[in-house]
Amino acid sequence: MNLKIGEELNGFSLKNFSEVGELGAKTYEFEHVKTGAKLFYVAANDDNKVFYIGFRTPPKDDTGVAHIVEHSVLCGSKKYPLKEPFVELVKGSLNTFLNAMTYPDKTVYPVASRNAKDFRNLQDVYLDAVFNPSMLTMPEILMQEGWHYEISDAAAPLTYSGVVYNEMKGALSSPDDILGRKLMHETFPQNCYGFESGGDPEFIPNLTQEMFIAFHQKFYHPSNSFIYLYGDVDIAEQLEYLDREYLSAFDKIEVDSEISLQPTFAQMRRVDEVYPIGEEESDAEKTFLALNFVMGNIDDTLTNLGLGVLSHALFTSPAAPVRKALIDSGLGKDVDVGLEDDLRQPTFTITLTGSEKNRVDKFYALLSDELKKLVEGGIDKTLLQASINLMEFRLREADFGLAPKGLIYGLRLLKTWLYGGDPNAYLRYEDDLAKIKRGLDENYFEGLIQKYFLDNPHKVLMTLAPDKNFAKERDAAQAAKLAEVKAQLSPAQIQDIIDTTSQLKIRQQTPDSPEALKTIPILKREDLKKEAENFPLQFRDMSGTKILFSNIDTHGIIYLTFYFDALKVPQDKIFHAYLLAELLGNVDTKKHSYEELAILTNLNIGGFGVNLHADSENGLPNSFAPRMRIFVKALGSKLEEMTDILAEIFNDTIFTNKKRLREIVEQEKISFELNLQNMANQIVSAQISAYQNKAGAYNAASFLPYNKFLKDLLADFDANFDELVDDLKDVLNRLINRNGLIISVTAPETLYKNFVPHLYKLLKSLTIDEYQRENYSFPCKPKNEGLYSQSRVQYVGKGANFIELGHEYTGAFNILETILRYEYLWTKIRVQGGAYGAFASFNRNGNLFFGSYRDPNLSKTLETFDGTADFLANFNVSEREMDKYIIGTLSKIDKPLTPSLKGQVAADLCLKNITYADRQKSRNEILSARQEDIRALSKVIDDCMKQNYLCVFGNEAVIKDNAKLFGEIKSVAD
Numbered sequence: 001m002n003l004k005i006g007e008e009l010n011g012f013s014l015k016n017f018s019e020v021g022e023l024g025a026k027t028y029e030f031e032h033v034k035t036g037a038k039l040f041y042v043a044a045n046d047d048n049k050v051f052y053i054g055f056r057t058p059p060k061d062d063t064g065v066a067h068i069v070e071h072s073v074l075c076g077s078k079k080y081p082l083k084e085p086f087v088e089l090v091k092g093s094l095n096t097f098l099n100a101m102t103y104p105d106k107t108v109y110p111v112a113s114r115n116a117k118d119f120r121n122l123q124d125v126y127l128d129a130v131f132n133p134s135m136l137t138m139p140e141i142l143m144q145e146g147w148h149y150e151i152s153d154a155a156a157p158l159t160y161s162g163v164v165y166n167e168m169k170g171a172l173s174s175p176d177d178i179l180g181r182k183l184m185h186e187t188f189p190q191n192c193y194g195f196e197s198g199g200d201p202e203f204i205p206n207l208t209q210e211m212f213i214a215f216h217q218k219f220y221h222p223s224n225s226f227i228y229l230y231g232d233v234d235i236a237e238q239l240e241y242l243d244r245e246y247l248s249a250f251d252k253i254e255v256d257s258e259i260s261l262q263p264t265f266a267q268m269r270r271v272d273e274v275y276p277i278g279e280e281e282s283d284a285e286k287t288f289l290a291l292n293f294v295m296g297n298i299d300d301t302l303t304n305l306g307l308g309v310l311s312h313a314l315f316t317s318p319a320a321p322v323r324k325a326l327i328d329s330g331l332g333k334d335v336d337v338g339l340e341d342d343l344r345q346p347t348f349t350i351t352l353t354g355s356e357k358n359r360v361d362k363f364y365a366l367l368s369d370e371l372k373k374l375v376e377g378g379i380d381k382t383l384l385q386a387s388i389n390l391m392e393f394r395l396r397e398a399d400f401g402l403a404p405k406g407l408i409y410g411l412r413l414l415k416t417w418l419y420g421g422d423p424n425a426y427l428r429y430e431d432d433l434a435k436i437k438r439g440l441d442e443n444y445f446e447g448l449i450q451k452y453f454l455d456n457p458h459k460v461l462m463t464l465a466p467d468k469n470f471a472k473e474r475d476a477a478q479a480a481k482l483a484e485v486k487a488q489l490s491p492a493q494i495q496d497i498i499d500t501t502s503q504l505k506i507r508q509q510t511p512d513s514p515e516a517l518k519t520i521p522i523l524k525r526e527d528l529k530k531e532a533e534n535f536p537l538q539f540r541d542m543s544g545t546k547i548l549f550s551n552i553d554t555h556g557i558i559y560l561t562f563y564f565d566a567l568k569v570p571q572d573k574i575f576h577a578y579l580l581a582e583l584l585g586n587v588d589t590k591k592h593s594y595e596e597l598a599i600l601t602n603l604n605i606g607g608f609g610v611n612l613h614a615d616s617e618n619g620l621p622n623s624f625a626p627r628m629r630i631f632v633k634a635l636g637s638k639l640e641e642m643t644d645i646l647a648e649i650f651n652d653t654i655f656t657n658k659k660r661l662r663e664i665v666e667q668e669k670i671s672f673e674l675n676l677q678n679m680a681n682q683i684v685s686a687q688i689s690a691y692q693n694k695a696g697a698y699n700a701a702s703f704l705p706y707n708k709f710l711k712d713l714l715a716d717f718d719a720n721f722d723e724l725v726d727d728l729k730d731v732l733n734r735l736i737n738r739n740g741l742i743i744s745v746t747a748p749e750t751l752y753k754n755f756v757p758h759l760y761k762l763l764k765s766l767t768i769d770e771y772q773r774e775n776y777s778f779p780c781k782p783k784n785e786g787l788y789s790q791s792r793v794q795y796v797g798k799g800a801n802f803i804e805l806g807h808e809y810t811g812a813f814n815i816l817e818t819i820l821r822y823e824y825l826w827t828k829i830r831v832q833g834g835a836y837g838a839f840a841s842f843n844r845n846g847n848l849f850f851g852s853y854r855d856p857n858l859s860k861t862l863e864t865f866d867g868t869a870d871f872l873a874n875f876n877v878s879e880r881e882m883d884k885y886i887i888g889t890l891s892k893i894d895k896p897l898t899p900s901l902k903g904q905v906a907a908d909l910c911l912k913n914i915t916y917a918d919r920q921k922s923r924n925e926i927l928s929a930r931q932e933d934i935r936a937l938s939k940v941i942d943d944c945m946k947q948n949y950l951c952v953f954g955n956e957a958v959i960k961d962n963a964k965l966f967g968e969i970k971s972v973a974d
């Protein structure tokens, strides 16, 4: 682009351009002349193109209006007068990313695609959605997405329903989320960050149609917009299009959306809060103690990088001194810290979990003392160096998993751009990194502690204690409020609510007209790639060990996975194997203490992780291959150091440090309990798999049964310790040896060659003991469990194995996933039921699973699952709709992968015995699928649902009310 600063191109004026070495790309900052809309373009050589439009949307109450508007603009627009164009796009576009996000001060609508035509389609639907949404004229949209009163007949009680209402009931169910919400409220009493932009269920019903529309009209204007483009787009054409189709219709206005700064406190605030627990649960040591700081301003990139390093070094690393002091004090069980930097005023939170309210003063004093000691005595330089290394590795690797790179960069640059700063600031890091490294010798980090922790008066010290009556009182208060509302309604008004509710249901049940559906542009089947992606894998052998080699350019990094055969562990030691996965790399070795080992690891390795998982093979539901998988990544220049560390962990790990072991077991237990609500869906799906086959039972053991094991272990840790050590040693010897070992290596050939001598040495250090492979047997009986907790919503699951029932896997199942998730289950469970979501999945090993997410219902959802077969038997759509489902299905299968993911997928496919031919066959079945192929699956679903294997995680009262559905009811805490 030959544009000079100040010159205009297609309605936009160039404000600035830069070369960002870290991205290997030029960046351009434009402003739309007529409206003042801001546009930033990263001219990266990447075909995974990204676009977003974002707005500053600071809330001024807890009604969640920003979040509800985000949902609602995606419910139809002028050009696209459908009920949910967003869903039509998910069904039928080649997007590599499609979503919308509400933050505490902004709302962002991003899309990504590798196909230019598809990219434009996505852009156009999103732009029309934000500027011309149907929500402005259709009150049903707020009712559906936000909240509404619901009543079936005049005698029934009045209730609330709505998608965001239930989404937030689920989101604010777990204590750490409640803590985060309350800390924000207290830390920012005078600006928008004190409010819940997502919506607090108690306040969502305060939102009126007028407030809702006013919010959109105020903030969704080009003059308040931030437009982002990334990748190999034709920028001149893009600018012309944006100006012509959308922006030129508006004039520049003043939008009062600036994010005001919360004035600094004169002194710390001290607050006590509560969260709900079950009546029969113990409330001992379940209090959270938290200290929350405001850390200056987000435009200070250097400080934020420095704080990131400091946070890891002092609080996160196993060698972290402040973390250790807190745990050693016995004041609590685990320490959790978080640097929140998606705010104009970043915050830093230190949380001690598993504590008591009356320990809060000691917690605060200890924290201050430890930090003071570090300032006075200096922080260990090697410790800091190790954390800097880890941070540097992550910055350079820039591996964001399945998220497009351009999306992550685009969100990152909003950290400064949104507040009027330089959008390039967070794309660059080299200068800051160099300064931080120099800072090691200049007491830079000690200065950070002094300024941001010790001398910082803007902080909140909070206790969050368990309260057995809280849920009851809250629910009673809500019921009373609703009864009062109802009492004041005249019979005519009640009838009116009944009528509006049923009108809403009718609208939700009525499909979009074919004309409306046609407004969404789609590609043709011919535009789709016929060949399945190939993940080339070479088989090599080293002294009898099988190597799976993916020859891929990894930008100088080597990725390794060690697959150790876990069948040699006796079945009664399965939990010890799960525990061992947490211990490896985190406990002492014969050569180093666990602290020294952590530092050594961070100095030389980019990542080390362990898990235990059982696979079953393609088409064989009862095959069973449990493996311990150890993931490692390092720079090509650190091969020797990496290999030495691995050899040490594999061969020299010891379990003699009782205090350390107890700590890890306690932290495991606490983090499991804290994460229960977030894992609800996984737990439900795991339990159902456990009813059916070995692999399912093995993997499910890592959830509730493993937690029970940890609890029993802790009940008398001292008495159990010696036996525990013996068992762990035995399990380690059985697992970590060459017998049955498979290694996957992802790297370019040259790097592989350099690695060979090191790998050879490592393998030679391992034993080749011939342990017997054990016989595992699990009851595999359907228990149909109802698992209750303090959750305010349900996670309903049903499943079976279709291969066991005599059916075969076909590519059409992939299309069925798309159809069910975005049509049948979406309409019934989300749109009509008010749940946040529902989905179905079908695996090559025959496992079928139906699940709902943050669901206010239970039996109604099960009826919907059971009705699937009927829906499929009558499945009849236009050819265009069918094409759409096929396109959407392939977009999911063809998601671009990072180098590390490619290697991982290749190895996984190989271990599950899924060949290229298998995948090509499925792809052909998808590409050629006809409607009768979908109808034919009706029988499969019917057979599966009739098995009636179910499991529900949810609210205690709701589970108990539905007792007759279950074989067994219990608290998840048991």
Ligand SMILES: [Zn+2]
Residues within 6 Å of the ligand: 067, 071, 164, 167
């Ligand atoms: Zn949402």
